Amino acid sequence: MKGWMGKFKVLSLLGLVAVFLSACGKENLTALDPKGYGAEKSFDLIILPTVIMSVVLLIVMVIFTLALIKFRKKKGREDFIPKQVEGNQTLETVWTIIPILLLIVIAVPTVIYTFDLADEADASNSLNVEVTGNQYWWHFNYEGQEIQTSQDLYIPVGEKVYLNMISSDVIHSLWVPSLSGKLDVNPENENTLYIQAYEEGVYWGKCAELCGPSHSLMDFKVVVVSKEEFDQWVADMQNFDPEAEPESDLAVQGRELFEENNCIGCHAIGSSPVAIGPNLTNFGDRSKLAGTEEMSKENIVKWLLDPEKMKPGNKMTNAYPKLNEEEASLIAEYLLQLSPSEITPEAAGN
Numbered sequence: 001m002k003g004w005m006g007k008f009k010v011l012s013l014l015g016l017v018a019v020f021l022s023a024c025g026k027e028n029l030t031a032l033d034p035k036g037y038g039a040e041k042s043f044d045l046i047i048l049p050t051v052i053m054s055v056v057l058l059i060v061m062v063i064f065t066l067a068l069i070k071f072r073k074k075k076g077r078e079d080f081i082p083k084q085v086e087g088n089q090t091l092e093t094v095w096t097i098i099p100i101l102l103l104i105v106i107a108v109p110t111v112i113y114t115f116d117l118a119d120e121a122d123a124s125n126s127l128n129v130e131v132t133g134n135q136y137w138w139h140f141n142y143e144g145q146e147i148q149t150s151q152d153l154y155i156p157v158g159e160k161v162y163l164n165m166i167s168s169d170v171i172h173s174l175w176v177p178s179l180s181g182k183l184d185v186n187p188e189n190e191n192t193l194y195i196q197a198y199e200e201g202v203y204w205g206k207c208a209e210l211c212g213p214s215h216s217l218m219d220f221k222v223v224v225v226s227k228e229e230f231d232q233w234v235a236d237m238q239n240f241d242p243e244a245e246p247e248s249d250l251a252v253q254g255r256e257l258f259e260e261n262n263c264i265g266c267h268a269i270g271s272s273p274v275a276i277g278p279n280l281t282n283f284g285d286r287s288k289l290a291g292t293e294e295m296s297k298e299n300i301v302k303w304l305l306d307p308e309k310m311k312p313g314n315k316m317t318n319a320y321p322k323l324n325e326e327e328a329s330l331i332a333e334y335l336l337q338l339s340p341s342e343i344t345p346e347a348a349g350n
């Protein structure tokens with residue numbers, strides 16, 4: 001009975017691990033299916049030690065099992081004591097040298113890749129994006145391009161894109177598991193990471209450093225598009241006129257409310273560097289609301305009526321006047337039509 005219970009526990013644990021791993025695979029939030037240079041190198045560094053250590057484990061378990069069988073207490077030989085061996089220079093030398101060799105085999109590629117992934121030699125002739133981590137969202141400033149945006153980072157496929165990262169508050173960590181390794185985003189010093197994506201698509205990114213009550217909701221997307229699409233997106237973002245009159249009457253009313261309530265004090269629309277809250281230039285194109293929620297009018301209204309409920313500890317909760325449902329709905333109309341480009345996460349596919 002006891003044995004069965006033990007097996008049941010092991011099976012349940014394996015089941016849980018399987019569920020956990022499959023959840024990680026959702027929305028390509030996985031380091032096990034690399035689609036970018038940094039992720040590929042990181043994956044290699046997961047596989048190499050795993051294979052080496054599995055072989056070591058296998059050999060140790062085989063020797064352990066053989067010893068268990070060989071030196072078992074046998075009937076009629078209960079008092080038998082095997083020959084005691086003390087000190088064996090050959091054995092001791094072997095089991096010191098083998099682990100050293102194995103560690104060298106793991107260390108060499110680790111050191112090479114570490115330097116390789118920190119290499120900034122191409123930064124001056126590549127696309128550079130200044131990334132600011134905020135509780136609990138990401139700001140992207142395309143250096144020299146007059147483009148500011150939040151939450152969705154557009155990059156061209158195949159090219160090295162340098163992310164120069166700083167935090168406006170606490171320590172965060174940027175991680176797009178299928179494209180790159182992770183790197184701390186500190187308030188004091190700028191850290192640089194480059195991303196080079198192999199395939200077009202939308203890749204899920206996360207903050208990987210506990211940074212407050214909504215840390216687990218600090219998600220963002222990397223939208224990888226072709227070079228032509230990227231150039232088109234850049235042109236669309238640069239040509240966007242934040243002053244242009246919205247097409248629908250509801251959106252016009254929403255915009256009036258947006259101005260009356262001084263939303264613009266924190267949220268810039270256009271290339272203004274104000275980034276107390278997320279830049280809303282292409283809000284209507286975003287793949288998700290607040291990082292994780294479905295982008296819908298209903299959810300925007302929910303957010304506007306009670307942001308604290310969707311993202312506990314966010315700055316907006318105490319910073320804006322309470323709206324009624326009708327006002328929230330009009331503002332949502334205005335925000336949803338902020339769509340400068342046809343190059344969107346939806347078009348880039350998932």
Ligand SMILES: [Cu+2]
Pocket residue numbers: 133134135136171172173207208209210211215218
């Ligand atoms: Cu964070």
